[in-house]
Amino acid sequence: MPSSSLRPQRPPVTPIGTLADAIGAIAGGGDGRSDVAVTGIELRAQDVRPGDLFAALPGARAHGARFAGDAVSRGAVAVLTDPEGADILADLATDVVVLVHPRPRSVLGSVSATVYGDPSASMTVVGITGTSGKTTTSYLVEAALRAGGRTPGLIGTVETRIGTDPVPSALTTPEAPHLHAMFAAMLEQGCDTVVMEVSSHALSLGRVDGTHFAVGAFTNLSQDHLDFHHTFEDYFAAKARLFAAESAVHAAESVVCVDDEWGRRMADIAGGAGPVTTVSADGSRDDTAVVARNWQARADGTQTFDAVIGDRVVRAQLRLPGRYNVANALVATAVAARVGIDPQVAADAMSTVDVPGRMQRVDRGQPFLAVVDYAHKPAALEVALDTLRRQSTGRVAVVVGAGGDRDAEKRPVMGAVSAAAADLVVVTDDNPRSEDPASIRAAILEGATSVPPADRAQVVEVSPRADAVTYAVRWARPGDVVLVAGKGHEVGQKVGDVVHPFDDREALALAIDGLATVGPSIDELGEDRTS
Numbered sequence: 026m027p028s029s030s031l032r033p034q035r036p037p038v039t040p041i042g043t044l045a046d047a048i049g050a051i052a053g054g055g056d057g058r059s060d061v062a063v064t065g066i067e068l069r070a071q072d073v074r075p076g077d078l079f080a081a082l083p084g085a086r087a088h089g090a091r092f093a094g095d096a097v098s099r100g101a102v103a104v105l106t107d108p109e110g111a112d113i114l115a116d117l118a119t120d121v122v123v124l125v126h127p128r129p130r131s132v133l134g135s136v137s138a139t140v141y142g143d144p145s146a147s148m149t150v151v152g153i154t155g156t157s158g159k160t161t162t163s164y165l166v167e168a169a170l171r172a173g174g175r176t177p178g179l180i181g182t183v184e185t186r187i188g189t190d191p192v193p194s195a196l197t198t199p200e201a202p203h204l205h206a207m208f209a210a211m212l213e214q215g216c217d218t219v220v221m222e223v224s225s226h227a228l229s230l231g232r233v234d235g236t237h238f239a240v241g242a243f244t245n246l247s248q249d250h251l252d253f254h255h256t257f258e259d260y261f262a263a264k265a266r267l268f269a270a271e272s273a274v275h276a277a278e279s280v281v282c283v284d285d286e287w288g289r290r291m292a293d294i295a296g297g298a299g300p301v302t303t304v305s306a307d308g309s310r311d312d313t314a315v316v317a318r319n320w321q322a323r324a325d326g327t328q329t330f331d332a333v334i335g336d337r338v339v340r341a342q343l344r345l346p347g348r349y350n351v352a353n354a355l356v357a358t359a360v361a362a363r364v365g366i367d368p369q370v371a372a373d374a375m376s377t378v379d380v381p382g383r384m385q386r387v388d389r390g391q392p393f394l395a396v397v398d399y400a401h402k403p404a405a406l407e408v409a410l411d412t413l414r415r416q417s418t419g420r421v422a423v424v425v426g427a428g429g430d431r432d433a434e435k436r437p438v439m440g441a442v443s444a445a446a447a448d449l450v451v452v453t454d455d456n457p458r459s460e461d462p463a464s465i466r467a468a469i470l471e472g473a474t475s476v477p478p479a480d481r482a483q484v485v486e487v488s489p490r491a492d493a494v495t496y497a498v499r500w501a502r503p504g505d506v507v508l509v510a511g512k513g514h515e516v517g518q519k520v521g522d523v524v525h526p527f528d529d530r531e532a533l534a535l536a537i538d539g540l541a542t543v544g545p546s547i548d549e550l551g552e553d554r555t556s
């Protein structure tokens with residue numbers, strides 16, 4: 026998930042709609058001042074600028090109408106809310122237009138699309154969903170689109186690219202008002218295509234309402250976000266909104282990876298809405314349109330395979346290590362083909378892609394593979410370690426921590442997963458936030474040392490994180506793998522309320538470069554916890 030310290034950013038673009046258009050989209054009433062131009066739409070009162078429409082939604086923590094006074098004092102010309110919000114607003118001495126809808130979130134997408142001139146209708150929008158692989162697949166598709174002569178915009182967890190300048194993202198999928206503003210800005214800057222990650226939260230909360238998806242892609246589904254969706258079926262149903270004919274946001278065409286049972290169900294659902302390309306990377310299914318053959322992984326982290334697309338055989342190479350990235354690349358190739366890009370052009374473009382913090386290699390000429398990956402949950406860690414183990418014949422080290430003020434139950438599990446799968450586990454700090462870093466490390470160590478000694482990696486405790494990275498690098502021999510897990514693309518470490526600059530990729534590069542000089546021995550850096 027993106028850092029919550031980031032504030033959503035509305036791109037510099039002027040909507041073309043008026044309040045009358047907004048009211049038309051809501052199908053509600055006005056009070057005669059509806060020719061007023063709307064300068065933007067905001068959900069957070071503190072972000073309102075003069076002339077904006079403030080959407081005061083009921084929330085899990087508060088009712089947005091409680092902040093309407095602030096929004097009005099900042100220049101909001103209208104407030105969209107529900108009947109409860111209207112009651113709250115009745116106490117507020119204001120003469121702004123109040124638009125009342127029983128479920129205001131359900132109209133926010135169409136209102137936003139309307140006031141920004143429905144920009145997504147004028148571009149080819151590709152939406153990528155699934156538990157894992159959204160970010161990676163988006164970057165692969167973006168590279169393929171560029172190579173195919175398209176001008177794509179990108180919206181996702183790490184960053185949003187409107188034109189060329191990347192802006193760090195606050196959410197994986199922005200709320201509808203910002204999303205349509207981004208589309209409008211992309212169109213204004215010459216984009217003809219958009220690649221975006223579509224989270225299950227976004228599909229549940231109507232954030233992508235009003236978006237015209239040309240292609241929807243599904244990567245996979247595994248347990249996640251049950252705090253929000255409660256059941257796996259509910260989670261699946263949220264994802265299915267991108268594909269099901271009865272959903273207002275279903276894509277015109279789909280690409281579905283059918284390597285898991287959920288993908289097979291999704292392909293059936295998508296088939297009711299439009300053409301579907303099925304993809305299989307694990308070799309277990311032959312009845313799919315796109316498969317991988319002749320997979321080979323190299324110790325330097327690269328991998329090659331043939332992508333068989335109907336009667337075409339495309340030779341593909343990836344810089345990204347990890348067998349599951351073959352699945353991501355196949356999905357991306359099939360998406361590119363649906364957009365009209367030659368599969369070989371797409372595959373060639375993907376061969377040079379690095380994805381920020383996702384199986385991202387750090388190459389400083391060292392004779393071992395060094396990788397930064399965002400895996401910050403037990404299942405992701407297990408998959409990442411498994412795939413790296415299969416990539417190499419050498420030993421595997423993992424540098425692992427866990428965030429403070431977040432799910433504490435995962436800490437021992439991450440320790441156990443690491444100790445069972447790696448040869449060296451360096452337990453260190455992630456973002457401790459308000460918690461004591463030593464007690465987070467202790468919980469991970471408890472899990473790591475619960476693995477029977479015969480099956481257990483060497484386990485050491487090293488803090489701070491930079492020293493932990495150095496420890497793993499000094500331990501590595503030619504042919505080994507060092508995985509620095511958990512923080513991926515993040516460029517800060519949150520300790521207390523302060524975010525200190527920290528980038529795993531830089532830390533790895535520094536540690537590798539430092540191999541040439543005499544530094545502390547690994548015995549001086551860490552404390553062995555194996556026994």
Ligand SMILES: CC(=O)N[C@H]1[C@@H](OP(=O)(O)OP(=O)(O)OC[C@H]2O[C@@H](n3ccc(=O)[nH]c3=O)[C@H](O)[C@@H]2O)O[C@H](CO)[C@@H](O)[C@@H]1O[C@H](C)C(=O)N[C@@H](C)C(=O)N[C@H](CCC(=O)O)C(=O)O
Nearest residue numbers: 026068069070082084085086087089092196197198224226
């Ligand atoms: C669970 C969830 O998605 N919640 C979203 C929901 O929050 P909420 O219902 O709790 O809202 P609330 O905090 O009670 O506030 C109610 C209203 O008052 C407004 N308000 C609130 C406080 C204030 O000071 N001023 C103000 O104006 C809020 O903007 C809101 O409109 O509505 C808010 C906007 O109205 C969203 O910003 C908020 O997303 C929060 C920030 C969030 O962190 N969401 C995450 C879980 C999320 O969506 N993640 C997915 C990816 C997940 C993944 O794959 O890892 C994503 O797409 O990013």
Ligand SMILES: Nc1ncnc2c1ncn2[C@@H]1O[C@H](COP(=O)(O)OP(=O)(O)OP(=O)(O)O)[C@@H](O)[C@H]1O
Nearest residue numbers: 026156157158159160161182349352383399400405
């Ligand atoms: N197809 C896949 N199957 C399993 N794991 C994957 C797959 N693709 C990527 N991963 C792993 O999942 C984690 C997240 O990858 P990525 O960011 O591409 O996915 P995501 O769906 O955007 O997830 P997130 O919202 O957590 O960023 C990383 O640890 C990555 O190595």
